[in-house]
């Protein structure tokens with residue numbers, strides 16, 4: 001195995017494309033190092049992106065935030081303005097692992113591992129985040145929900161890297177939230193995750209995005225669930241419809257963490273609770 | 285093999301390592317800094333905790349090669365010569381260790397906590413140390429030692 005730490009994304013792409021064997025991009029390494037140790041992945045080349053200028057930066061752009069691919073949980077949660085705009089995304093990412101894992105884990109790595117139970121991904125999907133992807137054919141922006149295509153599978157082509165994540169302008173009267181169910185209070189993997197981002201016009205929901213994690217092979221964007229609350233002030237009927245549409249979108253597996261029935265039911269419950277928190281945050 | 289120049293506990297250090305080696309492997313097997321322990325090797329137990337540029341991380345989840353140009357802090361750098369750091373003394377006073385495997389990682393993580401939050405609540409301490417597993421003490425003595433150390437360090441400051 002070779003280790004390279006290039007000083008530009010152009011160089012990173014060149015290295016990845018030149019590799020005949022298996023290559024892996026290294027961000028925080030909290031998934032990559034575990035895979036290396038387990039021997040589930042045996043790369044010939046590791047491309048560490050953390051020495052590329054700008055990868056640790058969070059910069060204001062078009063009213064939103066561009067987050068460098070190597071920004072860790074500690075760095076993200078230390079950014080007061082971003083956390084004020086997107087508390088749901090910040091909290092979701094903060095749920096990942098321990099203090100030690102937070103020192104390294106990135107949004108980009110969480111997205112590219114493509115675990116169905118990834119915590120930050122539903123929050124990013126609800127927020128309408130995009131990933132900037134660079135490859136030998138140039139740069140493109142991809143909706144976050146289009147990155148994961150199945151458990152631990154991504155739509156990125158060989159040699160493509162994510163250079164940053166973009167969270168759009170929050171705008172006035174908006175709020176977001178992410179909740180997960182775990183049997184412990186810390187250090188566990190989501191049995192179900194639910195994220196809601198919405199904006200208000202007076203007391204009524206003007207726009208909404210609802211995303212679910214750990215209930216299907218990929219993180220889901222559930223349009224029906226968003227439609228259930230748009231135009232309402234989250235009255236009981238709207239909340240019941242939100243829960244029902246969220247549950248109906250689930251296609252989970254049963255495992256030691258939870259059964260199909262449990263996950264399906266809890267997805268509706270968490271969607272309602274997250275919607276309420278997002279609504280209260282939007283009210284300010 | 286990769287040649288790495290880094291700073292460990294304030295001392296400039298050079299080492300050569302295989303690209304697959306973790307920072308934990310390098311510290312223990314090449315630099316004889318055996319304070320950091322390997323409990324799991326997968327980021328779950330925190331026994332391998334060190335700081336990299338001031339941030340607490342699991343050294344089992346960092347490649348040795350990544351240490352190039354960084355400032356690494358390990359448990360060996362916490363005492364000043366023969367004088368124990370107040371956190372170390374409080375762990376002895378409160379008998380906050382039994383086998384001691386978890387202790388170096390907990391000391392490193394606690395020092396970082398108290399530098400950032402000199403007056404933490406007990407809940408804050410418990411969450412901060414949630415990634416440091418101890419199978420001997422039942423945690424209560426650890427939490428008491430940390431709270432007491434925080435108190436003493438505040439009055440000394």
Ligand SMILES: Cc1cc2nc3c(=O)[nH]c(=O)nc-3n(C[C@H](O)[C@H](O)[C@H](O)COP(=O)(O)OP(=O)(O)OC[C@H]3O[C@@H](n4cnc5c(N)ncnc54)[C@H](O)[C@@H]3O)c2cc1C
Pocket residue numbers: 024025026027028029030031032033034049069095096097098101104105106107108109110111112113117118119120156160161162163187188189190326327328
């Ligand atoms: C103890 C422990 C607890 C954990 N708890 C949780 C949890 O509660 N919830 C959760 O969701 N996850 C959890 N994780 C998993 C992991 O921490 C997260 O998925 C984390 O966000 C990964 O980020 P990273 O920067 O460390 O990724 P890395 O390990 O560096 O990379 C992850 C994947 O993304 C690819 N990649 C990285 N950067 C790029 C890029 N720029 N372009 C293209 N591909 C890239 C890598 O090749 C790799 O396949 C835990 C891990 C540990 C060790």
Ligand code: FES
Pocket residue numbers: 321322323324325326327328329330331332333342343344345
């Ligand atoms: S050995 Fe690193 S966390 Fe357990």
Ligand code: FES
Pocket residue numbers: 380381382383384385386387417418419420421
């Ligand atoms: S004292 Fe034995 S593991 Fe903590």
